[in-house]
Amino acid sequence: MSRSRRPGPSESSDYTVGFGRPPQGSRFKPGQSGNPRGRPKAQKSTAQMLSEALFMPVAVTENGQRRRMPAQALLFRTLMRDALRGDRHAIRSLLTLMKAFPETGPELRITEDHGARVREMLDRMAQNMAIEQGVSELVP
Incomplete structure (x- = not known):
């Protein structure tokens, strides 16, 4: 059953208000959304946050030149440098990594x-x- 009411000033006289036919004055204006704040963003998983942190570019000065490299590469270089200096913890970590990833490409020879x-x-x-x-x- 549809309710009839008098048309407002912006409504034409042949428009009837009813189910699926809201008054024209209460409709969304052009360019206006019914959900202005939008859908909330999903929370990032721990794996996503770790991946972003490891591949975040870091500025490094190497041989007098500034370079940008992923944080993961810098961590591995630091670990290798410390191991070559004789740090036992770094050596142990490096050996553990070498056992975990036994592939030897040209960069690992x-x-x-x-x-x-x-x-x-x-x-x-x-x-x-x-x-x-x-x-x-x-x-x-």
Whole structure:
């Protein structure tokens, strides 16, 4: 059953108000939305936030030049630098990563110079661990 009412000043006389036919004065104006704030944005998952943080560009000064690189690459470079300096925690982390990702592409190949440095570090680390544990002599 439709209600009839008198047309307002902006309504034509042949327009009847009823189901699906609201008064013209209460309709949305052109360019106006019925949901002005819109749908709320979805919350980001932890994986998405971590991914964004790891691939966020970071400014770095390298050899006197400023470069931008992903934060993940900078973290790996820092880890490698610390490991090459003899930091045992960095060496352990690097070895764990190497075991977790055994693929060796051209960028992961170790030259003989690097191999010698790594062997030196591992020997020093083994000696330090032996001293800490009270072992007097290491068996080669």
